[in-house]
Amino acid sequence: MVEDLTHRIALDVDNARLHRQMQHIAERLQRRLDLAHQSLFPHITATCLYALLDQGDDGSRTLTYSSAGHPPPLLITHEGDTRYLKGGRGLLLGVDPTLARHDAAEALPARSTALMYTDALIERRGEDLTHGLTRLRQHAAALAGEDLDTFCDELLTGMASVHADDIALLVARTPARPEPTR
Secondary structure, eight states: OHHHHHHHHHHHHHHHHHHHHHTTHHHHHHHHHHHHHHHHOTTOOBOEEEEEEEEOTTSOEEEEEEEEBOOOOEEEOTTSOEEEOOOSEEOOBTSOTTSOOOOEEEEEOTTOEEEEEOGGGTOOTTSOHHHHHHHHHHHHHHTTTSOHHHHHHHHHHHHOOSOSSOOOEEEEEOOSSOOOOO
16 A cells, blocks of 8 residues: 555656646747757747647646747637637747747636648738638637538638638547546
8 A cells, every 4th residue: 555655656757747747848849940940040030839739637627838929729619619829929930030939728628629721721912911810700600519620621712712821620629528638
C-alpha cells in the first residue's frame, strides 16, 4: 500500500511538472519560430496559429493557443452560439522577434467545436474582413449540430469564393460527456 501511494504521489508530481512546462509552450514555440523566420526570411512576414488541446483528469477540455497575426479560432457550441477566441494575439512572424508572445487558454464546453482556418476561408477581394468573419460565424452556427464531415463540407461550400489561395480547416469537437483520464 505504501509503495502504491508513493507511486501515485510520484505520478502526480511528474504530471504537475509536465503541466507547468506545457503551460506556455504555445508562446515559446512562436518565439522560436519568429527568431528562425527572421534569420531565414528577414524581409517576409507570416501568420501562425499554434494550439494545444488538453484533457484534464476530470475529462474537461482546454484549448491553449497563441496567434501571430492569424485569424482567431472560432468556438461553436452545440446549440449554435459562436464567438471568436481573441486572447493570445500578437504581431505577424517576422515583424519584431524581440516582442514577447502571449498565449491564452479557453475551457471548451461539452459538444462544442473549435474551428481553426486559414485566412482564405474568410477573405474576399474588395470586401472588408469583418464581413467574412460574420459570414463564417453565421454558417458555423447553422451547422453546429451536424457531424464533423458534414460540418466541414458544408462550411467550405458555403464560404467558398473564387481565388487562388488554398483553404485549410482544423476542427476539434469535444464529447457530450467528459471522459475522466483515471
